[in-house]
Amino acid sequence: MGSLRAQLVILILGALAIAQAVSLWLFADERSLAVRAALGFEAAGRAANVVRLLEEAPPDLSASIVRAANSPLVRFDLAPAPSVTAPDHHHAAYIETRVRALLGDGFSRDIRVNLRETAFPLHPIPNLSPQMAEMHRDMMRGRMQAVEMALSIALSGGQWLNVATRFERPPLQWPLFSFLTFGLTAALILVATFWFLMTRLTGPLRDLSRAAEGLGRGDAGDPLPVAGPEEVRDLTRAFNRMQERLSRFVADRTRILAAVSHDLRSPLTAMRFDAELVENEETRESLIASIEEMQTMAEATLNFAEGLAGREDSEVVDVPDWLGAMADDKATPFNLTGGPAMTVRIRPLALRRAVRNLVENATRHGGQATVGWHRAG
Numbered sequence: 001m002g003s004l005r006a007q008l009v010i011l012i013l014g015a016l017a018i019a020q021a022v023s024l025w026l027f028a029d030e031r032s033l034a035v036r037a038a039l040g041f042e043a044a045g046r047a048a049n050v051v052r053l054l055e056e057a058p059p060d061l062s063a064s065i066v067r068a069a070n071s072p073l074v075r076f077d078l079a080p081a082p083s084v085t086a087p088d089h090h091h092a093a094y095i096e097t098r099v100r101a102l103l104g105d106g107f108s109r110d111i112r113v114n115l116r117e118t119a120f121p122l123h124p125i126p127n128l129s130p131q132m133a134e135m136h137r138d139m140m141r142g143r144m145q146a147v148e149m150a151l152s153i154a155l156s157g158g159q160w161l162n163v164a165t166r167f168e169r170p171p172l173q174w175p176l177f178s179f180l181t182f183g184l185t186a187a188l189i190l191v192a193t194f195w196f197l198m199t200r201l202t203g204p205l206r207d208l209s210r211a212a213e214g215l216g217r218g219d220a221g222d223p224l225p226v227a228g229p230e231e232v233r234d235l236t237r238a239f240n241r242m243q244e245r246l247s248r249f250v251a252d253r254t255r256i257l258a259a260v261s262h263d264l265r266s267p268l269t270a271m272r273f274d275a276e277l278v279e280n281e282e283t284r285e286s287l288i289a290s291i292e293e294m295q296t297m298a299e300a301t302l303n304f305a306e307g308l309a310g311r312e313d314s315e316v317v318d319v320p321d322w323l324g325a326m327a328d329d330k331a332t333p334f335n336l337t338g339g340p341a342m343t344v345r346i347r348p349l350a351l352r353r354a355v356r357n358l359v360e361n362a363t364r365h366g367g368q369a370t371v372g373w374h375r376a377g
Helices: 004-056 059-069 093-103 130-139 176-216 230-263 265-276 281-309 319-327 348-366
Strands: 074-079 111-118 146-154 160-168 315-318 343-346
Touching: 004 059, 004 074, 004 093, 004 146, 004 160, 004 176, 059 074, 093 111, 093 146, 176 230, 230 265, 230 281, 265 281, 315 319, 319 348, 343 348
Parallel strands: none
Antiparallel strands: 074 160, 111 146, 146 160, 315 343
16 A cells, blocks of 8 residues: 555546546436436427417317327417416527427417426326326326426417426436446556556666665665656666766775775885884884784775675675674684574675674784674664
């Protein structure tokens, strides 16, 4: 969970889930509007058909035509005045356009349409058969949100055909299986693509992390291959330049240290010869001891510099076994105390040289040396 890849994958999946939810909600809302428009078009088509019948039939059949056209969903009524006094030209314009298109280009009389939402139940319709009345009662259960459409069409005889219908707001329908399939497919494709891209990004970063860790231990390896995105490539190039400069800096200082230590040998040897000529024994021994100590320090410095210049590879060793093998060496004997079992990455020859110098100094000045180890922190 703490890796960059995992955090970004979780972030992308969260963003995908939010986008999916918003998209599905918009889709459901658009579907609801489409169903409402379809129901309005159906009522408009029935109204246009009734108008054509009324225009073509004798006037004494008008009442029968209107009565036959009534249904549980759409009600028709002939009246001398329109039921729509304030037409809705903004939201219902498409209904008026639909009716005029069905009636033909020659129809020029007034058409008025009004749409409004209502929470009241549908009104019962008289003169229905028992089966139709039962169907209508089933539709009227509860007080559901509905859209009420009122339509008034002027007829040639001066009367108006008033049409009234209500249809429930279509409920949101969620095809769960389709949504889950779509969402899971999109998530799998996105995660697979993102995982591949993140592998190209985090692979070079892991190599860079390991190289930096090795450089901190003094293991300056070969330059890292430049790969990955442009930003990672720039970072890799900068690390390679830094590693090269540090290696060159350490090598230069090591050569200077080795040269100084080597050059000190001749003056120290000459000083020892001069000290041998001192007649006072106490002064002579003191000078010789100081010169020998300086020679030891110079040799240790030279050995250290040679060890750095040798670029010895590091390796993982078991500390108890490694120190135990040194303790068995008769050249530099020392007492070994116990310690926890542990493994460390070291440069064996360089550390052996450092431990041997410490043991020799401890033996020279204290008579014996004791070596132990513990885990820091």
